[in-house]
Amino acid sequence: MIRADVVIIGAGPAGAEAAYNLSESGLRVVVLEKLSLDREKPCGGAIQTGELLEFGTPPPLIIEREVREARIFGPNGSFLSISTIHSEQSGITVKRSAYDSWLQSRASNAQFIEKAGIVSILRNKGAWNVVVDTPLGNTGVETPILIHAAGANASHLESRLDLTPLSNKGMGITCQFWLDAGQEKLDRAFKNSIEFHFLPHRVPEGYFWLFPKKDVLVAGVGTTIDIIRAKRISLKNELEAFLKENLERLGLSGLSVIRQDGGKMPMRLRRPLYGDGFLVVGDAAGVGSILHGGGIYQARKSAVLASEAIKGYFSGEVGTLSGYEERVHDYFNERERRWDLRLKPFLTDENLVKRILDRGRSDSTIREGLGILLSSTEGHRKSYELVEEASFGLIAEELDSIIREEKELIDKGLKELFKEDSELHRMANEVLLHGGKRLRAVLVLLAGQALGAELNDLLPVAMAYEVSHTASLVHDDIIDGGEWRRGAETLHRRYGIGHAITAGDALLIKGFEMMSSYEANAGVDKARVIKLIKVGCRSGLEASEGEVRDINFSPEEIESKSLEDYIELIRMKTGALLEAATEAGAILANASQENVKAMREFGKNLGIAFQIYDDAKDLLASSTVSLKSRFTDIKKGKLTAQLIHTMNSASSEDRKRLLHLLSLGTTESAHEILDLYRRYDALGYNQKLSREYLERALQTIDFIPSNPFLEKLKDIVRVLGYWTRFAVSQENQ
Structure with missing residues (x-):
């Protein structure tokens, strides 16, 4: 029987970040991962500038490509370039297998057990008793505190914790291809940029992406399960059609698919996020961005908040575990979600997307607002306020275009x-x-x-x-x-x-x-x-x-x-x-x-x-x-x-x-x-x-x-x- 202060179930960004923070404070931490620690995951692998500024940059070997610019394409094929550089820091792309391994290596004082499937999990006399099946046989772990960091597909664990399963309402869903391109071709086509394509007429409330790694191009598409069901959309078919059109534009025709993946992404904050001796973090907490579906920064930040609550618990502070839920909701609602909820309908309208991108070429307010959303270098309130302010110009501009003919007739008469x-x-x-x-x-x-x-x-x-x-x-x-x-x-x-x-x-x-x-x-x-x-x-x-x-x-x-x-x-x-x-x-x-x-x-x-x-x-x-x-x-x-x-x-x-x-x-x-x-x-x-x-x-x-x-x-x-x-x-x- 292993005795620990904290057991973390799941070794992704949330679990690894929590393990790092808690083990560095002197607590005994055990991380249980049901699959391999170094496996590849269905993720685009774009790391925002804001995450790197807050948490630090990984070693050069982990970085596949620096991202200094994001190209945002609209329905008519035109694009707007947005800088991702802030305080001399750019974004990056990574392979999740390498990035997660690096995050795990930072938590060197924690014990990681991979390929550990849960056999039983019971709460008894203020302690969790967890039995896992590993390649070396069953192992038991006892702990007063447990962290659920097992992601969006952990219904078995959640039933043991008496948590209501995550609803598919508002749930994100993605499909992604990995394309073998070679570094030379990708350098020529992208240099240090990534691409987002907003095509609401094809995939409402979603977008396509092209994220180059060092020698592999990751292409994907995502929206919500609600949209998939209502519109009867096949993300795989849409992605194939998109690539047929865009790979030729980039001079990358004929690339072969070496991997296909995808999955669900919770984008609605969960309640509850705590129970008797446990906290929920990362994707399982529903902290992913409702605008772009990204969740690595959000996962790590929720883990930091959970770690602070747990350290307070072991220091004898009252109410720190129960207070965690409100801290998560307050932080993410005020930093992102409150503003993103307002921006999302505005940024998923086909005509509006086109007009925002067109106007953004001459309007620095729009470029700054979109830059904050893409890089998350600060809270999204400023982004919302910038786009909100710019909306009046967009409205005036389009009204003028609608009534131009009539207005010219009136103006001509008024001059007389x-x-x-x-x-x-x-x-x-x-x-x-x-x-x-x-x-x-x-x-x-x-x-x-x-x-x-x-x-x-x-x-x-x-x-x-x-x-x-x-x-x-x-x-x-x-x-x-x-x-x-x-x-x-x-x-x-x-x-x-x-x-x-x-x-x-x-x-x-x-x-x-x-x-x-x-x-x-x-x-x-x-x-x-x-x-x-x-x-x-x-x-x-x-x-x-x-x-x-x-x-x-x-x-x-x-x-x-x-x-x-x-x-x-x-x-x-x-x-x-x-x-x-x-x-x-x-x-x-x-x-x-x-x-x-x-x-x-x-x-x-x-x-x-x-x-x-x-x-x-x-x-x-x-x-x-x-x-x-x-x-x-x-x-x-x-x-x-x-x-x-x-x-x-x-x-x-x-x-x-x-x-x-x-x-x-x-x-x-x-x-x-x-x-x-x-x-x-x-x-x-x-x-x-x-x-x-x-x-x-x-x-x-x-x-x-x-x-x-x-x-x-x-x-x-x-x-x-x-x-x-x-x-x-x-x-x-």
Whole structure:
């Protein structure tokens, strides 16, 4: 009978790391491995830079290849190069047989027993009695503490520990080929890079990889078991097809497969992670990355946390074993999973992947964010925040591409409105022609043409809505004290309040003048013109009422405000204006009452969703994307969904802190408020709420027959929905 302080079942990275940490502290450690210690394992073998910086670099003989760059390919075949170098350390590729052997050799004070299958395992009087079958016969081991490091396929052991087996829900699964290539060919094709290929149309929620070793290329594909079952995908067939396409690109055609492997990868944190005298670490604990499925760093880190708990136990500390579970969940949730859950839907959308990679070539924010994910040199919160910030640029970029044709028509018409060489006309053109989404005007054109209206009939009211909207922005900037609008200094800062008010008035008057142009248009009868005027006046009055309520709101009132109050406010301020735009298009199409109502409801719900999104953009987007000063709304203490959510969710202390910060109205206090929003997932609440109204918008026009203009309306909803992709569903939390 061997007597030990700790018995570890499983000699992979988690088991070997625990053995090292515990044996170095003077504890007697026995590691039981059911197979050979030096066997090869189904793993890509890419070791992240962050792991090497934290745990140290293995000896040169263990390193197959340095990885200084990762190439990320999208569905269209283009790629983005991301550096994996941090603090002069790059990533590496290894063969797991060699890497695991090195990890085991570090734990030289521990006793490793290989080919040791468990015969029995019993807990009796505070001690575990484990009997294993080895090539030399049965061996018994007694220990007070046991570590389960036996990976994802240990149902026999888990039944003895009275653990519920890991669910296949959210379980990763991989298929991998080892290809005999030779060092010279791999040096030429890859040098010091690895490749990731995101092809959601072929393997949803997964990716393909090409990881060169010294003379062998490891190619693989992975996704989740849920996807495999739902889509009836054969990973082996997909990998073969992928290699047929890509080996030729790399000049590696005709390589022979020398090994095929694959397996399951748990990616949902387990509960419980401890029991009477035992802890669970590594893959068995479900600590693997939910984004890329990697688990070596996570396994080693969980082993470190387990080792600290066990050392505390032997030092007489109370509650260290039971506290291990929360430490694991807290560490991995805050370092990775909380943020990765938000990123995963955003990074597995085919169109979004393409746009992220395209934009990443010129946007260092995206490259930095992806670099953190690939290298794990720091927690993933920063990566999430960088990609989140970049998302506003992606949305603006794609919206522009969808409505470019309509926007150009509006811009061309607007240039003809103020042509005199006067200060008033120069001021009007300065704000009117300096960018802008033209969304309201575009909605008039698209809604009208979707229901059969003529373009020439729609243009006057579309431009009238645009100049009227621009007038409201000029006045809003005066009310809010805004410094920047559409990427330029606001009119009141540049020319003074009096001049800005007058320019805004001139824009409003020009809008009425545009409406009068229908007098010469025989295609639009007087009754429809009167309807248009009524709709425009109704929306303008509602927007004015909403503005007064917004002005009157004080942060001290926030505790008495509900979500319904906020929705009604933005329905008047923004929803009414977009509602009028789509309704006007339907009126000019002489549409049925049913279709007019549908377009009106579409515009209202789109407007509400858009304002919810815009409230988040005020917090997060740079002025080059939002085209106005960042934090304008939060410094003014404006009522928003995220403010209401945080007041309802925060502790009493944080509520008081939030009210104090709102009263300061500074950039520094705005950053602190944003931190409080993060703490209580207020932006996730914003995203879910925006999604709700986008879905309502789509439902209202679902019955209208498809046509190119209707599809553009739906595309606008789809692209605004990118923001909502960050929201974590209840099912995945």
